[in-house]
Each structure stands twice: as structure tokens, then as C-alpha cells.
Amino acid sequence: xxxxxxxxxxxxxxxxxxxxxxxxxxxxxxxxxxxxxxxxxxxxxxxxxxxxxxxxxxxxxxxxxxxxxxxxxxxxxxxxxxxxxxxxxxxxxxxxxxxxxxxxxxxxxxxxx
Numbered sequence: 001x002x003x004x005x006x007x008x009x010x011x012x013x014x015x016x017x018x019x020x021x022x023x024x025x026x027x028x029x030x031x032x033x034x035x036x037x038x039x040x041x042x043x044x045x046x047x048x049x050x051x052x053x054x055x056x057x058x059x060x061x062x063x064x065x066x067x068x069x070x071x072x073x074x075x076x077x078x079x080x081x082x083x084x085x086x087x088x089x090x091x092x093x094x095x096x097x098x099x100x101x102x103x104x105x106x107x108x109x110x111x112x113x
Contacts, residue, residue, distance in 0.1 A: 008027075008062065011062040011066055011072055012027050012028075014075070015065045015066070015069075016028075018065060019061070022054065023057075023058045025044070026044070026051060026058070027055065029043065030051075030055055037051045037055075088103050088104050092104075
């Protein structure tokens with residue numbers, strides 16, 4: 001459940017501008033302000049069920065956008081490569097092993113392709 005919400009937050013960060021005003025308002029309160037469904041329903045004077053349904057529909061819409069564009073997946077791939085490069089640089093600094101430099105070069109070349 002927690003991982004699902006984190007993914008929703010990330011997708012909202014990437015694609016939130018593509019949502020309707022109402023979807024954007026509800027997801028902002030849910031993702032960024034970390035309000036519960038009940039708190040959102042009180043703030044917006046709508047039913048808790050309406051909030052729940054909007055979040056579910058919006059989650060599906062964001063997943064569809066990600067499936068089509070893949071920007072989040074590419075970002076995460078690059079982020080993982082960047083972290084791996086940092087670890088390899090630290091290993092090289094402590095061991096002065098040239099193998100780490102070759103690995104860094106392989107990762108950097110993979111990003112250029």
C-alpha cells in the first residue's frame with residue numbers, strides 16, 4: 001500500500017499538469033498535503049466516496065500516461081545509474097582499482113545510447 005502511494009506521488013509529480021483541475025486539487029491534497037480521504041472530503045465538501053473514486057480514476061489515468069510516455073521509468077533508470085556511478089567512484093577512491101573506471105564508463109555509455 002505504501003509503495004503504491006509513493007508511486008502515485010511520483011507519477012503525480014511527473015504528470016500532474018496533465019490532469020483536470022479537480023483531479024489536480026484532490027491529488028495535491030492527498031499526495032503533497034498527506035490528507036486522509038475524510039479530510040479531503042471535508043475540505044472540498046464532497047463525499048469520501050467521491051474522493052476515493054477520483055483518486056482511483058486518476059491513478060489509472062497517470063499509469064496510462066506513464067505507459068505511453070515512460071518518462072518516470074527513464075528517470076528512475078538514470079537515477080539508479082547515477083547512484084551506481086557514485087558508489088563506483090567511492091570504491092575507486094578507496095581501492096584505486098581500474099576496473100571501477102571501466103564500469104563507470106559502461107554505465108555512462110549506456111545513458112548516451
